[in-house]
Amino acid sequence: VLLRVFLPRQVSPGPPSPAMASPAASPDSSSHEGPASAASAPAGSPASDSENLSPDELELLAKLEEQNRLLEADSKSMRSMNGSRRNSGSSLVSSSSASSNLSHLEEDTWILWGRIVNEWDEWRKKKEKLLKELIRKGIPHHFRAIVWQLLSSATELPVKQQYSELLKMSSPCEKLIRRDIARTYPEHEFFKGQDSLGQEVLFNVMKAYSLVDREVGYCQGSAFIVGLLLMQMPEEEAFCVFVRLMQQYRLRELFKPSMAELGLCIYQFEFLLQEQLPELNVHFRSQSFLTSMYASSWFLTLFLTTFPLPVATRVFDIFMYEGLEIVFRVGLALLQLNQAELVQLDMEGMSQYFQKVIPHQFDSCPDKLILRAFQVKYNPKKMKRLEKEYAAIKNKEMEEQIEIKRLRTENRLLKQRIETLEK
Amino acid sequence: QSSDFLFKFLVIGNAGTGKSCLLHQFIEKKFKDDSNHTIGVEFGSKIINVGGKYVKLQIWDTAGQERFRSVTRSYYRGAAGALLVYDITSRETYNALTNWLTDARMLASQNIVIILCGNKKDLDADREVTFLEASRFAQENELMFLETSALTGENVEEAFVQCARKILNKIESGELDPERMGSGIQYGDAALRQLRSPRRAQAQSAQECGC
Numbered sequence: 001v002l003l004r005v006f007l008p009r010q011v012s013p014g015p016p017s018p019a020m021a022s023p024a025a026s027p028d029s030s031s032h033e034g035p036a037s038a039a040s041a042p043a044g045s046p047a048s049d050s051e052n053l054s055p056d057e058l059e060l061l062a063k064l065e066e067q068n069r070l071l072e073a074d075s076k077s078m079r080s081m082n083g084s085r086r087n088s089g090s091s092l093v094s095s096s097s098a099s100s101n102l103s104h105l106e107e108d109t110w111i112l113w114g115r116i117v118n119e120w121d122e123w124r125k126k127k128e129k130l131l132k133e134l135i136r137k138g139i140p141h142h143f144r145a146i147v148w149q150l151l152s153s154a155t156e157l158p159v160k161q162q163y164s165e166l167l168k169m170s171s172p173c174e175k176l177i178r179r180d181i182a183r184t185y186p187e188h189e190f191f192k193g194q195d196s197l198g199q200e201v202l203f204n205v206m207k208a209y210s211l212v213d214r215e216v217g218y219c220q221g222s223a224f225i226v227g228l229l230l231m232q233m234p235e236e237e238a239f240c241v242f243v244r245l246m247q248q249y250r251l252r253e254l255f256k257p258s259m260a261e262l263g264l265c266i267y268q269f270e271f272l273l274q275e276q277l278p279e280l281n282v283h284f285r286s287q288s289f290l291t292s293m294y295a296s297s298w299f300l301t302l303f304l305t306t307f308p309l310p311v312a313t314r315v316f317d318i319f320m321y322e323g324l325e326i327v328f329r330v331g332l333a334l335l336q337l338n339q340a341e342l343v344q345l346d347m348e349g350m351s352q353y354f355q356k357v358i359p360h361q362f363d364s365c366p367d368k369l370i371l372r373a374f375q376v377k378y379n380p381k382k383m384k385r386l387e388k389e390y391a392a393i394k395n396k397e398m399e400e401q402i403e404i405k406r407l408r409t410e411n412r413l414l415k416q417r418i419e420t421l422e423k
Numbered sequence: 424q425s426s427d428f429l430f431k432f433l434v435i436g437n438a439g440t441g442k443s444c445l446l447h448q449f450i451e452k453k454f455k456d457d458s459n460h461t462i463g464v465e466f467g468s469k470i471i472n473v474g475g476k477y478v479k480l481q482i483w484d485t486a487g488q489e490r491f492r493s494v495t496r497s498y499y500r501g502a503a504g505a506l507l508v509y510d511i512t513s514r515e516t517y518n519a520l521t522n523w524l525t526d527a528r529m530l531a532s533q534n535i536v537i538i539l540c541g542n543k544k545d546l547d548a549d550r551e552v553t554f555l556e557a558s559r560f561a562q563e564n565e566l567m568f569l570e571t572s573a574l575t576g577e578n579v580e581e582a583f584v585q586c587a588r589k590i591l592n593k594i595e596s597g598e599l600d601p602e603r604m605g606s607g608i609q610y611g612d613a614a615l616r617q618l619r620s621p622r623r624a625q626a627q628s629a630q631e632c633g634c
Contacts, residue, residue, distance in 0.1 A: 175515075176438065176488070179438055179439035179460075180438070180439070180460045183439075183458065183459055183460040184459065184460065185459070186456070186457035186458065186459065187457050219488065219490060220438065220460055220461075220462060220486060220487075220488045220491065221462045223460075224459070256490075257489075257490045258490070258493065259490055259491070259493050259494060262494065263493070290497060290498070292463065292494055292497065293463070293464055293498070296462065296463035296464075296494055297462040297463050300462050300463070301462055305459055305462055347481075348466065348468055348481055351466040352466070355465065355466065
């Protein structure tokens with residue numbers, strides 16, 4: 001059985017696949033109207049267990065499986081040697097180079113990914129499930145730029161033609177964006193220094209986006225996503241991928257001025273927490289430890305401000321194929337793995353734990369995190385139901401607000417009348 | 424180290440005014456110029472000595488962008504004190520103070536003790552808001568006021584200490600009652616010890632509360 005390692009325990013028939021979503025209308029028009037809700041529409045997964053693989057592909061996969069085992073053993077021994085080693089590479093494959101055995105496999109991985117990129121449409125249509133498994137293992141560093149573009153269907157976006165024009169315009173958000181540029185990955189080489197290329201292109205992309213989507217403009221948090229894209233690809237391409245992520249991956253809804261989608265994500269996450277970790281949920285409540293306190297940044301920056309980049313990028317790979325679901329999965333996996341420690345802590349202890357301990361737990365073993373994430377129970381239908389529930393609650397709240405306003409006005413008018421009558 | 428009281432503090436104000444840097448300077452006595460902009464909320468705590476009493480400050484540092492208010496509003500409840508921060512080199516951040524003030528008084532409590540901090544005092548050459556103007560604003564709105572520099576550390580500790588001192592004074596004069604729910608004040612260690620013990624026994628009732 002190939003690639004068993006990362007198959008979820010309950011194989012669900014095709015989780016939502018944002019990038020499979022219908023090709024949207026031209027980005028500039030749809031960016032004003034809001035994206036199709038495609039991100040949450042489950043794409044039919046035709047892939048069966050026996051996808052059409054050639055013998056050499058099968059062989060490659062067997063090697064990958066072997067590599068996976070080696071890496072796991074490798075990371076275990078590293079962990080025992082040095083508790084909190086920080087990985088310096090950007091992907092697992094490129095960061096583990098010790099034995100020659102591994103470098104052979106690295107070569108094989110490259111061959112495989114080279115083929116995937118060249119035969120993209122075919123892989124997308126016929127080997128979807130396998131592709132998904134490979135992505136869960138991590139896209140090799142050098143392929144990320146192209147694979148992310150392919151996954152988000154950002155390669156031939158018409159808005160790309162406007163990019164240079166957009167840079168000549170000025171945006172009402174410029175000042176806001178400027179304030180955050182030096183405060184986005186400040187420790188990363190690429191973004192260090194006021195005149196660094198990194199800061200310049202980050203500003204350009206954020207500004208250009210604020211011009212094509214005036215409603216969202218600029219929202220704090222989004223620069224971390226763009227920053228990651230810029231570490232992998234040139235600014236025009238990063239801009240296009242970001243436009244797609246905003247339109248097709250629920251991000252635009254998250255970053256709108258009302259941030260209503262964040263409320264929904266928190267609501268859905270809370271439900272999973274209550275359902276799957278009831279004891280921890282009770283503890284959080286007894287300490288007034290609100291879900292949004294630790295999970296807001298998970299959703300808004302897709303863990304890019306939580307984990308070191310080698311780990312966060314692995315999560316991001318999966319996000320590019322499977323959408324926001326991975327944030328729920330990783331988030332719950334984190335809580336599961338740390339439940340025993342968390343229930344011993346008070347509010348302050350927990351917040352410190354989330355800030356200091358959790359971010360570095362997977363520095364040497366991101367695979368463990370991914371593995372646990374896919375063991376989390378996640379039911380897309382239930383999430384859809386929760387979405388409706390949440391919308392109903394919000395509607396009711398809004399109606400009540402309107403009613404309150406109406407009554408207040410009425411009250412004021414009556415008071416005025418009394419006053420005039422008394423005079 | 425043990426403490427006599429625990430106060431919940433907020434740090435609020437527009438984006439880029441230096442809220443997180445003030446907090447970091449207060450806790451670590453260092454200027455941190457290479458941290459990410461805050462998404463949502465972050466925390467810090469420190470025990471300080473105020474007139475012989477040990478007070479633990481539990482400080483909530485919030486994201487500054489307008490749209491994040493929908494997220495951060497829920498953290499205001501039960502705050503005893505707040506640093507309301509603007510940037511002396513940016514009139515825009517000063518103009519936003521009234522909104523922040525309304526939020527704090529409405530969502531935390533009418534009695535919340537607020538100190539206005541004109542941060543980036545070290546950038547005097549780029550100043551857009553004068554000391555006089557801001558101190559008049561503070562007076563009109565019953566705020567304490569200091570100009571601070573998270574870079575040099577000037578007046579940073581003082582801001583937190585003055586705010587804490589005023590709360591202590593209000594407790595001593597009876598104006599504030601630590602026993603009252605939502606005061607943002609707790610008694611020190613005894614209360615803390617109680618918090619740290621697992622509360623399985625109360626689990627059921629806490630769940631029913633649903634808040």
